Amino acid sequence: MNGHEAAPLSLLTVRNLTRAFAGRRALFGRPGGVVRAVTDVSLDLAVGQTLGIVGESGSGKSTLGRLALRMIEADSGDIQFDGRDLRSASPRELRRLRAAMTVIFQDPYSALDPRWTVGRIIAEPLRINGSIGAAEQREKIVEILGWVGLEPEVMNRPPRALSGGQRQRIVIARALVTRPRLVFCDEPVSGLDLSTRAQVLALLRDLQREFGLAYLFVSHDLGVVEAVSDRIAVMYLGSIVEVGSAEAVARQYRHPYTAALVSASPAPDPLAQRARSRVVLSGDPPSAVDVPSGCAFHPRCALAIPICADKKPELRIGADGHGVACHVTNADSSLSGMTLFARMTGTPASPPTATAALARQQSPRRQRETAVSGDERKSE
Amino acid sequence: MAPGSATTLALEVEALTVAFVGRRGQVPIVTGTDLTLARREILGVVGESGSGKSLTSLAIMRLLDTSSVRIVEGSVRLFGRDLLTLSEREMRSVRGRDIGMIFQDPMTSLDPAFTVGYQILSVLRRHTDLGRSAARQRALELLALVGIGDPRRRIDSYPHQLSGGMRQRVMIAMAIACEPKILIADEPTTALDATTQAQILELIRQLADELHMSTIITTHDLGVVAEVCDRVAVMYAGQIVEQASTQQLFYHPKHPYTERLLLGLPRIGVAGQMVGIPGQPPRAGSFPPGCRFAPRCPYALVPRCVESLPPLRDVGESRSARCVRSDELSLTGIGA
Numbered sequence: 051m052n053g054h055e056a057a058p059l060s061l062l063t064v065r066n067l068t069r070a071f072a073g074r075r076a077l078f079g080r081p082g083g084v085v086r087a088v089t090d091v092s093l094d095l096a097v098g099q100t101l102g103i104v105g106e107s108g109s110g111k112s113t114l115g116r117l118a119l120r121m122i123e124a125d126s127g128d129i130q131f132d133g134r135d136l137r138s139a140s141p142r143e144l145r146r147l148r149a150a151m152t153v154i155f156q157d158p159y160s161a162l163d164p165r166w167t168v169g170r171i172i173a174e175p176l177r178i179n180g181s182i183g184a185a186e187q188r189e190k191i192v193e194i195l196g197w198v199g200l201e202p203e204v205m206n207r208p209p210r211a212l213s214g215g216q217r218q219r220i221v222i223a224r225a226l227v228t229r230p231r232l233v234f235c236d237e238p239v240s241g242l243d244l245s246t247r248a249q250v251l252a253l254l255r256d257l258q259r260e261f262g263l264a265y266l267f268v269s270h271d272l273g274v275v276e277a278v279s280d281r282i283a284v285m286y287l288g289s290i291v292e293v294g295s296a297e298a299v300a301r302q303y304r305h306p307y308t309a310a311l312v313s314a315s316p317a318p319d320p321l322a323q324r325a326r327s328r329v330v331l332s333g334d335p336p337s338a339v340d341v342p343s344g345c346a347f348h349p350r351c352a353l354a355i356p357i358c359a360d361k362k363p364e365l366r367i368g369a370d371g372h373g374v375a376c377h378v379t380n381a382d383s384s385l386s387g388m389t390l391f392a393r394m395t396g397t398p399a400s401p402p403t404a405t406a407a408l409a410r411q412q413s414p415r416r417q418r419e420t421a422v423s424g425d426e427r428k429s430e
Numbered sequence: 431m432a433p434g435s436a437t438t439l440a441l442e443v444e445a446l447t448v449a450f451v452g453r454r455g456q457v458p459i460v461t462g463t464d465l466t467l468a469r470r471e472i473l474g475v476v477g478e479s480g481s482g483k484s485l486t487s488l489a490i491m492r493l494l495d496t497s498s499v500r501i502v503e504g505s506v507r508l509f510g511r512d513l514l515t516l517s518e519r520e521m522r523s524v525r526g527r528d529i530g531m532i533f534q535d536p537m538t539s540l541d542p543a544f545t546v547g548y549q550i551l552s553v554l555r556r557h558t559d560l561g562r563s564a565a566r567q568r569a570l571e572l573l574a575l576v577g578i579g580d581p582r583r584r585i586d587s588y589p590h591q592l593s594g595g596m597r598q599r600v601m602i603a604m605a606i607a608c609e610p611k612i613l614i615a616d617e618p619t620t621a622l623d624a625t626t627q628a629q630i631l632e633l634i635r636q637l638a639d640e641l642h643m644s645t646i647i648t649t650h651d652l653g654v655v656a657e658v659c660d661r662v663a664v665m666y667a668g669q670i671v672e673q674a675s676t677q678q679l680f681y682h683p684k685h686p687y688t689e690r691l692l693l694g695l696p697r698i699g700v701a702g703q704m705v706g707i708p709g710q711p712p713r714a715g716s717f718p719p720g721c722r723f724a725p726r727c728p729y730a731l732v733p734r735c736v737e738s739l740p741p742l743r744d745v746g747e748s749r750s751a752r753c754v755r756s757d758e759l760s761l762t763g764i765g766a
Contacts, residue, residue: 106623106624106625106626107623213710215710216710243478243479243480243650243711244478244650244652244691244694245478245690245691245694245706245707245711245726246706246707246710247694247706248693248694248695248704248705248706248707249706249707249708250706251704251706252703252704252705252706270623270624271624271696272624272698273653273695273696273697273698274696276696276698276699277696277703277704300698300699301699310625311624311625312698312699313628314624314625314627314628315624315653315698316627316628316631316651316653316654316656316657317653317656317697317698318652318653318655318656318680318692318695318697318764319656319680319697319764319765320655320656320657320676320677320680321677323653323656323657324657328628328632330628330629330632331625331629335593335623335625335626
């Protein structure tokens with residue numbers, strides 16, 4: 051495998067990380083099997099950059115982030131953080147490193163202890179990481195509150211007195227008060243409302259520039275991931291199926307699953323949205339207990355060929371840093387973006403034009419693929 | 431789908447006001463909502479949490495928790511019949527038979543203790559006079575209709591044995607079991623993954639079309655609106671601030687809040703930064719006296735925008751906006 055040599059400024063380097071869990075036993079059911087949460091994943095994150103990890107629930111994206119920061123232990127694989135071998139770090143060393151790699155959790159409601167004041171919540175990481183004087187601690191808290199756009203007065207309040215957006219700013223302040231180099235953002239805006247989401251993303255961007263932070267940014271929302279990331283890794287059932295620059299993955303995607311994900315993400319553009327044909331995946335995502343053989347995506351893939359069921363495709367990363375784990379598109383490099391999309395939907399490879407969209411709008415009833423069997427239709 | 435004349439309207443909500451009712455009196459949460467749903471139309475009601483969109487749909491179905499929240503004013507007419515004057519018993523037969531409902535979280539709306547088949551059957555037996563075996567046959571048909579493979583096996587499954595997408599399909603099967611004229615879907619895809627969401631929206635659109643239903647979808651996601659809705663009402667701080675056809679709204683918004691929402695959306699494959707809206711929406715009980723969006727609005731003028739509450743004005747092309755400056759502002763839509 052080429053393309054995995056660490057860039058000169060690599061901050062986090064993960065190689066062949068694997069973790070399986072004993073499956074939970076279903077209520078009254080059979081004992082669960084083995085959940086293969088993350089399988090043989092490698093990734094690189096450079097200083098001051100954002101690596102977005104996108105995938106649906108059960109894809110292992112959050113587990114990957116936790117493994118990479120050693121919040122949970124991997125079964126096998128290597129993690130280098132800032133040149134140090136994280137997996138062999140002693141508990142004491144790890145505690146020290148915790149100040150340099152922090153987490154922003156999804157839910158600002160449950161991430162904050164309701165009995166503590168905001169000041170104590172933000173001070174907690176400072177206290178864990180060694181003793182500093184009360185005056186210095188206060189100074190640091192006031193400074194970080196300023197950076198996240200909150201007044202010093204909120205220090206004395208409990209989190210329940212704050213709105214969702216303000217709470218998420220507290221979560222961010224707590225993650226940044228120790229001046230980390232790496233922040234694992236686990237669905238940081240999923241719990242937020244429309245109008246606060248863009249605010250918080252803009253804040254994260256500004257803080258990244260100011261403090262030279264690297265973000266490992268996990269989300270199920272491809273739109274959000276594309277907006278914040280330098281590079282994107284797409285996960286499906288515990289493996290990375292595609293990785294590359296944000297632009298390459300969102301526009302010149304080369305994995306059929308990425309194509310489906312792009313197609314499924316509703317664009318806020320009614321004409322384009324209704325004109326285009328869609329990749330509609332059949333069935334539900336299989337669970338990580340029952341990962342299909344070969345390429346895990348093959349049972350739902352429109353392009354699957356016999357080898358896909360037998361052999362897991364290798365993630366091959368090209369000189370441009372764009373890589374895909376797919377037998378079909380690796381063999382045919384012309385399949386990317388619109389051409390891949392066209393092959394999957396059986397439509398012409400030209401992007402939808404506004405005229406075509408209008409023509410379609412004016413047709414009496416919109417024509418759509420139907421997943422409903424004909425004999426179930428109601429008569430007029 | 432021409433809105434306007436009374437005969438084409440499936441549902442008319444007029445001056446609906448919903449308030450918290452507590453010891454210290456009433457606190458209005460949804461104020462003066464006017465909505466019309468034309469026959470066979472899909473109407474999106476979009477807003478953030480606390481905007482009042484879900485309360486509006488619950489009020490239409492009269493499912494508010496009346497110990498704390500009450501309809502204090504207005505009317506809700508279903509094909510001309512005022513639902514707010516019906517007895518609870520009459521209303522029970524409207525729900526399920528005339529109006530089908532889908533909620534956000536199928537896991538909490540389905541009873542975990544009963545099989546999928548039992549739950550669909552109880553809807554059918556409450557509202558129809560089908561016998562046991564005919565009802566079971568109909569339940570199997572419904573499961574097939576909503577795209578559940580192998581209905582004979584799935585009908586005896588318990589909700590926890592199904593994936594999130596399948597549970598939502600079961601909810602939809604229950605909602606359409608009696609072929610209602612109106613379907614109200616409250617955040618129907620919020621709990622689902624992107625690829626499953628696309629499937630469910632497609633299913634709702636298809637069923638609305640085939641069963642000739644008029645549909646209201648409440649959502650916080652403008653992508654969902656762009657995808658399935660014919661017309662949109664945007665809610666902010668308990669009020670409708672703009673109503674327009676989906677295309678008009680996205681390409682030529684007339685209310686600054688709509689514009690700012692559109693600017694805050696990420697768009698895949700389209701360069702440009704998302705712009706946030708500063709501040710927070712006001713909470714019920716502390717609404718400002720003037721335009722409720724004015725404190726966050728980049729176009730707000732003092733005193734025009736802050737003195738009195740602007741009405742929802744007709745701005746032509748059968749659309750309306752609650753902004754005193756909508757004629758003089760040239761707002762940015764998608765693709766502009």
